[in-house]
Amino acid sequence: MKITEVSGKCGRSIDTIRYYEKSGVCPPIARAPDGQRRFTPENLDWFVLLASLRNTGKPTARMKAFANLYRHGDATIADRKEMLEAHGAHLDQQQQHLDQCRALLGRKIERYEQIMEAWHEDSYRWRLW
Amino acid sequence: MKITEVSGKCGRSIDTIRYYEKSGVCPPIARAPDGQRRFTPENLDWFVLLASLRNTGKPTARMKAFANLYRHGDATIADRKEMLEAHGAHLDQQQQHLDQCRALLGRKIERYEQIMEAWHEDSYRWRLW
DNA sequence: TAGCAAGCTGGAGTTGCTCCAGCGCAAGCG
DNA sequence: CGCTTGCGCTGGAGCAACTCCAGCTTGCTA
Numbered sequence: 001m002k003i004t005e006v007s008g009k010c011g012r013s014i015d016t017i018r019y020y021e022k023s024g025v026c027p028p029i030a031r032a033p034d035g036q037r038r039f040t041p042e043n044l045d046w047f048v049l050l051a052s053l054r055n056t057g058k059p060t061a062r063m064k065a066f067a068n069l070y071r072h073g074d075a076t077i078a079d080r081k082e083m084l085e086a087h088g089a090h091l092d093q094q095q096q097h098l099d100q101c102r103a104l105l106g107r108k109i110e111r112y113e114q115i116m117e118a119w120h121e122d123s124y125r126w127r128l129w
Numbered sequence: 130m131k132i133t134e135v136s137g138k139c140g141r142s143i144d145t146i147r148y149y150e151k152s153g154v155c156p157p158i159a160r161a162p163d164g165q166r167r168f169t170p171e172n173l174d175w176f177v178l179l180a181s182l183r184n185t186g187k188p189t190a191r192m193k194a195f196a197n198l199y200r201h202g203d204a205t206i207a208d209r210k211e212m213l214e215a216h217g218a219h220l221d222q223q224q225q226h227l228d229q230c231r232a233l234l235g236r237k238i239e240r241y242e243q244i245m246e247a248w249h250e251d252s253y254r255w256r257l258w
Numbered sequence: 259t260a261g262c263a264a265g266c267t268g269g270a271g272t273t274g275c276t277c278c279a280g281c282g283c284a285a286g287c288g
Numbered sequence: 289c290g291c292t293t294g295c296g297c298t299g300g301a302g303c304a305a306c307t308c309c310a311g312c313t314t315g316c317t318a
Contacts, residue, residue, distance in 0.1 A: 015276060034283060036296055052233050055226040074244065081241040084234050091227055097184040098220055104181050105213050112210040144307060163314060165265055
């Protein structure tokens with residue numbers, strides 16, 4: 001698989017994918033004889049997970065730690081499970097932020113609507129004089 | 130109100146609040162004679178909104194645009210409402226990311242649990258030989 | 259009156275991208 | 289056969305949004 005395909009499937013830019021390799025957030029990618037990257041399906045899986053975790057705010061440093069455990073095989077599964085569960089808690093926090101923001105936005109928009117309605121009422125025109 | 134109080138109430142660091150003023154994301158804050166910032170309740174409101182929008186990924190550039198409209202009074206209310214509604218759409222997208230990530234995490238954790246259970250079964254011990 | 263907490267400023271450092279110039283290679287086309 | 293076009297590569301600069309720090313002032317308190 002070439003880089004544009006991976007980019008399309010995981011939803012990150014080509015530059016970002018190269019950056020991930022450079023900074024060690026993913027294992028080194030195999031190269032064709034001319035130096036182009038050739039991704040395995042397993043590589044793709046990794047980028048899909050990576051993208052989803054980054055979408056929800058996991059720092060790449062923690063992803064590196066995760067990648068490190070992964071390299072050491074099944075013995076680290078308990079640790080990895082713990083890391084994913086920790087991210088689950090983070091998701092809950094983000095959900096709160098989302099809900100709070102929605103509520104705040106709702107109130108603001110409602111207030112704006114009230115003001116705009118008032119523009120079309122006599123009471124408002126009176127106040128102008 | 131002093132800066133620590135605002136920091137506590139809007140959930141951003143003191144440095145971040147100063148940075149927001151420096152970069153024009155909020156109106157200039159009044160100063161006490163000795164140069165310390167003194168925040169009005171309206172200032173606080175602004176930071177609370179700002180924090181909520183930043184928590185959910187609104188870029189500060191758009192916040193500056195919003196601040197600009199705000200400075201021009203009620204005539205810009207329709208535009209401001211539109212901006213907030215646009216952010217609402219962004220929230221929905223984030224919600225999708227969250228849900229997708231939760232699903233992915235759930236699948237991964239489930240698989241880890243299966244592997245860990247297998248460690249305690251004879252079938253696994255057999256495979257070792 | 260000394261010491262400590264809380265504030266200030268300017269500036270450097272960090273994270274996570276993003277963009278760009280300049281190059282190689284391979285395919286298609288006139 | 290040479291030429292253009294497209295895709296890929298690298299190294300390095302630039303950027304957003306913080307974050308941290310040194311070095312200073314001011315105010316309270318023991």
